[in-house]
Amino acid sequence: MLLFVSVCLVLCWAAAEARPNIIIILADDLGWNDVGFHGMNQIPTPNIDALAYSGIILQNYYVNSMCTPSRAALMTGKYPIHTGMQHSAIRASEPWGLPLSEKLLPQFLKELGYKTHLVGKWHLGHYKKAYLPMNRGFDTHLGTYGPKIDLYDHTNMDLGTWGFDFWRGFEHADDLFGQYATDIYTEEAIKVVKAHNKSEPLFLMVSHSAMHSGNPSEYLRAPDEVIDRFQYINDTQRRKYAGMLAKLDESVGMVVKSLQEYGLLENSIILFSTDNGGAARCDHNVASNHPLKGVKNTLWEGGVRGAALLWSPVIKYPSRVANQTFHLVDWLPTLYSAAGGNISVFENIDGFNSWEALINDLPSQRTKIVHNIDDVYGSAAITVDNWKLLKGTNFQGRRDDWFGPTARDGAYNIDTIYNSSSAEAIGKIAKMPTKDNITRLKEESTIKCNDSIPITPCDLLKAPCLYDIMVDPCEKQNLASGKPEVLQALLLELDKVNKTAVPPLKIKPVPEADPKHWGRLVTTFGEANTSLSIVKLK
Numbered sequence: 007m008l009l010f011v012s013v014c015l016v017l018c019w020a021a022a023e024a025r026p027n028i029i030i031i032l033a034d035d036l037g038w039n040d041v042g043f044h045g046m047n048q049i050p051t052p053n054i055d056a057l058a059y060s061g062i063i064l065q066n067y068y069v070n071s072m073c074t075p076s077r078a079a080l081m082t083g084k085y086p087i088h089t090g091m092q093h094s095a096i097r098a099s100e101p102w103g104l105p106l107s108e109k110l111l112p113q114f115l116k117e118l119g120y121k122t123h124l125v126g127k128w129h130l131g132h133y134k135k136a137y138l139p140m141n142r143g144f145d146t147h148l149g150t151y152g153p154k155i156d157l158y159d160h161t162n163m164d165l166g167t168w169g170f171d172f173w174r175g176f177e178h179a180d181d182l183f184g185q186y187a188t189d190i191y192t193e194e195a196i197k198v199v200k201a202h203n204k205s206e207p208l209f210l211m212v213s214h215s216a217m218h219s220g221n222p223s224e225y226l227r228a229p230d231e232v233i234d235r236f237q238y239i240n241d242t243q244r245r246k247y248a249g250m251l252a253k254l255d256e257s258v259g260m261v262v263k264s265l266q267e268y269g270l271l272e273n274s275i276i277l278f279s280t281d282n283g284g285a286a287r288c289d290h291n292v293a294s295n296h297p298l299k300g301v302k303n304t305l306w307e308g309g310v311r312g313a314a315l316l317w318s319p320v321i322k323y324p325s326r327v328a329n330q331t332f333h334l335v336d337w338l339p340t341l342y343s344a345a346g347g348n349i350s351v352f353e354n355i356d357g358f359n360s361w362e363a364l365i366n367d368l369p370s371q372r373t374k375i376v377h378n379i380d381d382v383y384g385s386a387a388i389t390v391d392n393w394k395l396l397k398g399t400n401f402q403g404r405r406d407d408w409f410g411p412t413a414r415d416g417a418y419n420i421d422t423i424y425n426s427s428s429a430e431a432i433g434k435i436a437k438m439p440t441k442d443n444i445t446r447l448k449e450e451s452t453i454k455c456n457d458s459i460p461i462t463p464c465d466l467l468k469a470p471c472l473y474d475i476m477v478d479p480c481e482k483q484n485l486a487s488g489k490p491e492v493l494q495a496l497l498l499e500l501d502k503v504n505k506t507a508v509p510p511l512k513i514k515p516v517p518e519a520d521p522k523h524w525g526r527l528v529t530t531f532g533e534a535n536t537s538l539s540i541v542k543l544k
């Protein structure tokens with residue numbers, strides 16, 4: 007008994023001491039094909055690519071199709087249909103949020119001794135103080151509450167309202183007015199890393215405002231001198247997008263570099279992920295999901311298949327394309343398990359612990375993904391094994407097509423990857439893969455549509471469509487009429503899942519929230535006001 011206790015004292019202490027730092031870098035509305043490692047050659051992303059090639063590329067990786075549902079899935083390990091977050095995103099003037107009954111990733115990590123920091127965008131509710139990040143598990147927050155901002159003036163224009171949305175904890179950070187948001191986030195993340203006590207584990211989430219469009223005055227913004235590097239891109243919007251992406255990539259490199267400088271990198275797990283598919287066609291955005299069909303806020307692969315990578319020194323056989331099927335809801339148990347937690351603490355979650363599967367390249371438990379069921383829009387999609395069913399659509403079908411630039415022309419300069427800040431930092435503790443390996447990895451993770459597959463019409467306004475995603479990732483051939491038994495089985499499965507859904511919490515904007523009543527701030531407008539003129543959608 008004594009021996010056992012003393013062994014545990016040593017081992018348990020060692021286990022606690024070894025808890026890895028967890029860094030999540032979340033990009034906003036970044037397209038599948040907006041990273042070099044998926045085949046894009048137009049805009050260099052050497053810092054992101056260096057992590058991808060020396061870690062693992064998450065190839066069968068799925069997200070929700072919009073910001074709020076995606077962030078809710080990541081934080082709770084539950085599908086949005088199980089938290090009421092399945093319909094649309096929270097607008098700045100809407101009095102709702104991720105239910106306070108939900109316990110979130112940073113809260114779970116805090117119980118394991120983590121220090122928790124959110125830098126950047128929240129977007130899970132702000133109308134009352136209780137919904138703000140520092141009341142939901144984060145020790146500190148610098149960034150925005152709502153959906154999007156102008157990257158320089160930090161205001162959000164929406165439905166005729168206009169308000170400032172940049173915060174240091176509960177105080178508005180107007181001292182940062184005019185500074186480029188990506189730079190602010192980079193600086194803050196480095197400050198957190200520098201100040202962190204190494205004998206405690208760190209959870210740092212850098213949740214970027216880029217690549218989301220800002221305000222109509224100028225949707226896409228980046229420093230002029232950075233945009234000017236991309237004169238070879240003829241499309242003005244795409245040139246600005248390139249400037250934003252270059253700043254995002256630079257930020258990733260600077261954060262990785264600081265982790266190395268302050269001795270945290272060798273015990274870190276870094277997840278880089280988009281929150282949803284690229285938003286081509288939305289607010290003059292020009293993201294590329296090429297060659298995937300659809301965009302943000304559609305359930306086509308372009309909306310739900312996400313660009314992501316995982317980097318950590320504990321990954322066995324790094325530098326590979328990981329084909330485990332993975333959904334955002336899996337991160338809660340996966341990261342908790344990586345942190346040495348016992349996942350039996352989770353009740354009623356939809357996520358699987360895929361930690362061992364990812365780091366040891368074993369099959370994961372996930373074979374099915376409920377992409378969403380939104381009875382307000384009347385759209386739903388589910389994937390079971392290789393089969394994907396889509397039923398109903400959003401935007402009256404206007405985005406059920408292939409949009410955005412291919413961005414595949416041009417040369418890919420591997421030297422820029424080795425010369426990146428990420429690669430320099432990684433090189434100090436691990437090996438970067440060879441040029442041949444980089445070329446092979448890029449080739450493997452570049453999706454090509456199967457040219458021998460014909461385009462078979464699909465009109466989701468009339469009937470559900472069925473695709474074999476393994477052979478037809480571009481969703482060209484609708485097999486609904488050819489495979490009626492598969493179609494029927496998936497429709498039944500969807501009905502079964504829908505019975506477990508809770509009603510959507512989405513509420514229309516209320517006039518009381520207008521920032522003009524609140525000193526031009528996007529703020530906790532519902533705090534003292536119990537009589538908001540709430541209009542339920544359903």
Ligand SMILES: *[C@@H]1O[C@H](CO)[C@@H](O)[C@H](O)[C@H]1NC(C)=O
Pocket residue numbers: 203204205206
């Ligand atoms: C760092 O954390 C350890 C463990 O919690 C604590 O004992 C130590 O006092 C901390 N050091 C500083 C400088 O705060």
Ligand SMILES: *[C@@H]1O[C@H](CO)[C@@H](O)[C@H](O)[C@H]1NC(C)=O
Pocket residue numbers: 240
């Ligand atoms: C960009 O515009 C220039 C001048 O009109 C043209 O020569 C060039 O081919 C264009 N490049 C692309 C990639 O379209």
Ligand SMILES: *[C@@H]1O[C@H](CO)[C@@H](O)[C@H](O)[C@H]1NC(C)=O
Pocket residue numbers: 066329330331
């Ligand atoms: C992943 O690759 C392995 C080996 O190539 C294969 O057996 C398996 O079916 C693949 N799984 C998925 C989900 O693609």
Ligand SMILES: *[C@@H]1O[C@H](CO)[C@@H](O)[C@H](O)[C@H]1NC(C)=O
Pocket residue numbers: 348349350
């Ligand atoms: C996790 O917790 C459960 C329930 O308390 C327990 O039965 C199990 O042994 C624990 N697993 C580990 C690996 O500690």
